[in-house]
Amino acid sequence: MKVVLRNPDREVDIAGDRLVREVLIDLAIDPDTVLVIRAGELLTRHDRVGDADKVEVRPVISGGAV
């Protein structure tokens, strides 16, 4: 599967057909710090992603105060 990472934007190939939680562990990403998006829908840690999927992992942390 393809994973789109942000800041900077890049794309990585990673094994699919498993839970989002497992993908995030592989990428060393804390699930509370990102949105996981597939085809315009949010996924939770417990959703399964397939080998043919393209998933965006979007960080939610903002550094600057408004």
Added chain:
Amino acid sequence: MRCTRCGGRAVVELRRHNAAFCADCFQGVFRNQVARAIDEYEMFGPDDRILVAVSGGKDSLALWDVLLEGGYHAEGLYLGLGIGEYSDRSHDRTIAFAEQRGASLRTIDLASEQGFDIPLAGRKGARSSCAVCGLSKRYLFNRAALEGGYDVVATGHNLDDEAATLLGNTLRWNVEYIARQAPVLPAVEGLVRKVKPLHRLTELETAAYAFLRGIDYVVEECPLVAGNTQLRYKESMNAIEARSPGAKTQFFLGYLDRGMPIFRSAREEVTLSACARCGQPTPGTYCAFCRARAQILGEHLTPAPPAEDPRDVARELSEEVLPGEIYGVPAEAR
């Protein structure tokens, strides 16, 4: 995973609440948390004119969206910081949001109005670019609110922002700074009331809300923010939260409930007078913004200001600026 409320397919899991929600129920939960914050701290009423400080990011646009949906008189103010394409994209997103909703948006360009932008401030001033950015926002939002006759300025500070600030000040036991941290900063002569209606909601929640509402916000990070002190404290809080879901909430909301009343007694009352250059309230001869601006532009203030007392600077700055940023600690030491 199923929605805790309706049993539908969950799209947002909130480990701090040991709950998960579908898109519709989550938006309801989000709006309820904002309404609770507004009511609990009597932030504003349905007839008040609210100036929303918008940056094009998820927090400020989510806040503006909730307020507009709630029927409030909420108008946006965007400050052009001059941070290259990042600022251009942020401005474009903000304009598009306002146009889609028929909302009123005003823009102030820092360089046109004050003669400097944030990259120049980072190169020329004694303070970090983040400190000057925060200072400029507070100063110009307040002035715009006064001139426009608004009742209140609303900002998109979320629970993560507030917890990180509290952590930073607690690590240093900056009692005076802690005493000033609150969801509402009341109006005083020359300073408009300032409120933070998102203080009960995490970054994950504001991002999820913005996404589910179809808000096209700027995802990229400010290019100047790398190494920012606040970011480091956020990462530390997230490390604790990962092992103990709810710790962040207990830390900050527990402070508001049980700590704030105690720290309030440590708050020093200061006498404010008009800045000799701009007229905004300050405990010194010149306000922090005018001193920073003069430093950046190489101007000399007449009469010359006395040596800067860091405690006076701290009093003028709002609580989210951490001491290291106020004092202009060199980047390599931060």
